[in-house]
Amino acid sequence: MVIQPATKACGGCHRYRVLGFPVDVCCDVQVAALDMHVSGGGRIVTLNAEMTMAARMDKDLGSAIINAELVIPDGAGVVWALSKQGVRVVKTAGIELAWSLLNYAASHGWTVALVGASPNVMASLKIMLFKRFPGLRLVFAVDGYQSAEAWPHLESKLRELRPDLVLVALGVPRQETWSHRVQKGQHGLWMGVGGSFDVWAGTKKRAPKWMCRMQIEWLYRLIQEPNRWKRMLSLPAFVWQVIKGELND
Numbered sequence: 001m002v003i004q005p006a007t008k009a010c011g012g013c014h015r016y017r018v019l020g021f022p023v024d025v026c027c028d029v030q031v032a033a034l035d036m037h038v039s040g041g042g043r044i045v046t047l048n049a050e051m052t053m054a055a056r057m058d059k060d061l062g063s064a065i066i067n068a069e070l071v072i073p074d075g076a077g078v079v080w081a082l083s084k085q086g087v088r089v090v091k092t093a094g095i096e097l098a099w100s101l102l103n104y105a106a107s108h109g110w111t112v113a114l115v116g117a118s119p120n121v122m123a124s125l126k127i128m129l130f131k132r133f134p135g136l137r138l139v140f141a142v143d144g145y146q147s148a149e150a151w152p153h154l155e156s157k158l159r160e161l162r163p164d165l166v167l168v169a170l171g172v173p174r175q176e177t178w179s180h181r182v183q184k185g186q187h188g189l190w191m192g193v194g195g196s197f198d199v200w201a202g203t204k205k206r207a208p209k210w211m212c213r214m215q216i217e218w219l220y221r222l223i224q225e226p227n228r229w230k231r232m233l234s235l236p237a238f239v240w241q242v243i244k245g246e247l248n249d
């Protein structure tokens with residue numbers, strides 16, 4: 001079956017739908033992100049099956065995904081669901097896109113903001129980034145465990161700074177809903193990066209390459225963080241919903 005693209009999302013991308021949510025398939029996702037920066041910025045969401053199922057129950061998360069300028073397939077489940085529509089893609093790992101954007105930011109004088117992760121992770125991350133990218137213009141870096149009273153002031157400060165790149169590691173769904181609310185009217189690229197800060201700071205490990213190649217990165221995460229099992233129960237439900245959708249077509 002060949003499916004027609006729903007809408008054109010950005011240069012070189014086609015927008016498809018998985019269980020009603022947009023997914024952009026781009027020939028080069030970094031180029032798509034840079035194009036987006038040139039044309040006024042926006043939010044990048046990295047979509048996986050777990051998040052898709054959560055968004056069906058959580059209106060705010062759903063709206064954050066539907067209104068994102070770029071939604072990239074970051075999970076074996078979403079890649080599989082696209083293949084059922086005749087669309088062949090490889091998963092774009094959000095952590096890799098975020099790293100390549102940091103690299104670009106450092107070499108092009110972009111201003112960068114980092115929001116999220118624990119205070120210790122943020123402290124190690126800053127040291128690591130300044131070593132790795134000596135020219136990085138880091139204008140804002142706050143951990144994700146601020147008091148409720150501190151957030152409004154931090155959000156205003158962030159908006160005043162108008163960074164070119166804002167990486168948000170507050171976990172799903174908060175990083176998406178928070179960015180959706182705070183980014184409005186801002187230029188620059190805003191991206192939810194989940195546990196990427198922990199990986200870059202060295203407190204968590206990414207799955208070995210062979211596991212990524214076999215698309216079982218989720219299994220590695222489950223072994224590392226067994227308390228994720230409840231969240232992963234949504235995966236069979238995702239598969240069933242995709243198959244059910246196909247049967248009803």
Ligand code: UDP
Pocket residue numbers: 116117118143144145169170171172173193194195196197198
């Ligand atoms: N986090 C945070 N504030 C919170 C809850 C979580 O900054 O109130 C951070 C957490 O320290 C971690 C990231 O958000 O760095 C979430 O990582 P996870 O791998 O759980 O991401 P997800 O799978 O939810 O995208």
